[in-house]
Amino acid sequence: MSLDYVTTILQGVPMTLLLTFAGLGLGIVGGIPLAVLRQSRIWPVRTLARLVIDLLRGIPIIVWLFIVIFGLGAYIQYDDVTLPVVLGLGLISSAYLAEIYRGGLAAIHAGQFEASTALGMTRLDTMARIVGPQIARISIPAAATYGIGLLKDSSIAFTVGVQEVMYWTNDVARTRSDAIGPYVAAGLLYIVLSVLCAWGARSLGGVLRRRVAR
Amino acid sequence: MSIPAIAPLTFVDDWADAFPDLLPGLWVSIKVTLIALVIGLPLGLLLAIANGARARVVRWLAVLLVEIGRGMPALVMLQLLYFGLPTAGVVLSSFWAAGLGLGLTTAAYTSEIIRGGLNAVPQGEVEAATALNLSRTDTLRFIVVPQGLRVAIPALMGFAILIFQASSLAYTIALPELLAQAYSWGSSSFKYLPVLVLAGLMYAVITIPAGLLTERAERRLSRHL
Numbered sequence: 001m002s003l004d005y006v007t008t009i010l011q012g013v014p015m016t017l018l019l020t021f022a023g024l025g026l027g028i029v030g031g032i033p034l035a036v037l038r039q040s041r042i043w044p045v046r047t048l049a050r051l052v053i054d055l056l057r058g059i060p061i062i063v064w065l066f067i068v069i070f071g072l073g074a075y076i077q078y079d080d081v082t083l084p085v086v087l088g089l090g091l092i093s094s095a096y097l098a099e100i101y102r103g104g105l106a107a108i109h110a111g112q113f114e115a116s117t118a119l120g121m122t123r124l125d126t127m128a129r130i131v132g133p134q135i136a137r138i139s140i141p142a143a144a145t146y147g148i149g150l151l152k153d154s155s156i157a158f159t160v161g162v163q164e165v166m167y168w169t170n171d172v173a174r175t176r177s178d179a180i181g182p183y184v185a186a187g188l189l190y191i192v193l194s195v196l197c198a199w200g201a202r203s204l205g206g207v208l209r210r211r212v213a214r
Numbered sequence: 215m216s217i218p219a220i221a222p223l224t225f226v227d228d229w230a231d232a233f234p235d236l237l238p239g240l241w242v243s244i245k246v247t248l249i250a251l252v253i254g255l256p257l258g259l260l261l262a263i264a265n266g267a268r269a270r271v272v273r274w275l276a277v278l279l280v281e282i283g284r285g286m287p288a289l290v291m292l293q294l295l296y297f298g299l300p301t302a303g304v305v306l307s308s309f310w311a312a313g314l315g316l317g318l319t320t321a322a323y324t325s326e327i328i329r330g331g332l333n334a335v336p337q338g339e340v341e342a343a344t345a346l347n348l349s350r351t352d353t354l355r356f357i358v359v360p361q362g363l364r365v366a367i368p369a370l371m372g373f374a375i376l377i378f379q380a381s382s383l384a385y386t387i388a389l390p391e392l393l394a395q396a397y398s399w400g401s402s403s404f405k406y407l408p409v410l411v412l413a414g415l416m417y418a419v420i421t422i423p424a425g426l427l428t429e430r431a432e433r434r435l436s437r438h439l
Contacts (some may be wrong), residue, residue, distance in 0.1 A: 190285060204303060
């Protein structure tokens with residue numbers, strides 16, 4: 001038994017990390033407007049935002065990717081499926097992060113809103129300068145947990161042909177009589193990547209929290 | 215490049231055509247989810263209890279299994295069981311590979327949920343049980359597990375919804391579940407968009423109300439707190 005397949009599988013790592021970080025990055029940014037709309041004082045806006053969030057979270061990722069790649073693919077020519085997959089993962093992540101931000105908002109003491117109003121700050125100013133930074137701080141652990149989940153979920157992208165870890169694993173496993181080896185290796189690789197990301201997130205979270213905390 | 219109009223009316227027609235073909239797929243998805251829960255929940259409870267065992271070896275083994283189960287994507291687990299295991303001499307049908315694979319993932323995740331529930335049982339009750347000369351097993355059986363599981367119910371319901379969603383991954387191991395049925399309907403009619411959207415809505419029609427139910431259970435069970 002040789003382990004030469006390991007190098008084949010490893011060449012998928014950059015793509016797996018790209019999908020994860022691009023998807024998470026889009027989600028961190030896209031979650032903000034979605035969370036704001038979810039809190040809107042106008043009820044149709046609020047309801048619509050809630051519906052969008054629920055649909056994005058309620059339909060499995062693989063189904064969303066199929067809708068984007070095979071469903072919309074009938075109308076749009078994709079030169080490379082990576083971009084639409086990243087956008088799809090980003091959209092789904094936006095919904096999850098919007099809910100994380102909402103949880104963070106609920107943790108902010110009502111007195112802070114009252115104090116901001118008493119100081120004559122607008123709603124926007126209150127959000128951007130008082131509440132927002134604190135929500136960001138509170139949301140870091142949950143966002144990191146979501147990011148690690150996304151790292152594992154990014155493996156789904158192989159079903160639409162993105163050349164990440166699972167793609168190469170399947171590619172190499174198909175030609176071998178000991179297919180179990182590549183799959184175990186891929187599993188271990190994801191575990192190692194998750195542990196590394198969790199460790200990175202923890203130290204980054206520590207730095208950010210120190211920077212915001214007074 | 216011309217973009218054909220996506221007329222809502224033809225969408226509804228396609229949905230009416232495809233729906234009868236998708237229903238058996240939905241049933242397979244539900245069955246796999248139930249199998250995964252039946253396999254995974256008892257294993258999860260076992261791992262949660264093993265995590266609090268007095269013997270260090272048992273504890274470490276439980277932690278190791280849980281970390282492997284949570285660190286490995288469910289997709290890898292399914293592929294490993296369906297494509298990998300046969301080369302080691304164990305052949306599983308796609309249905310059992312999916313049920314077992316999702317079941318093992320369920321065990322790893324729910325063990326952490328259940329452990330949280332067990333830990334939420336006040337230490338004083340365990341001390342009281344010891345004072346009443348209850349054995350460790352009886353303390354677990356009559357005091358800790360019934361109350362701990364109750365605390366864990368909302369989170370377990372939430373996880374069951376996730377596993378139902380994850381059952382769509384069994385498409386990759388040739389299980390004729392909802393997504394596979396939708397995809398095959400699409401590939402024979404070349405109308406992928408309407409049928410995939412319909413499949414998505416069929417998932418949502420189950421997951422969204424189930425999510426609301428979970429929220430309600432959470433509120434009900436935390437009422438006394």
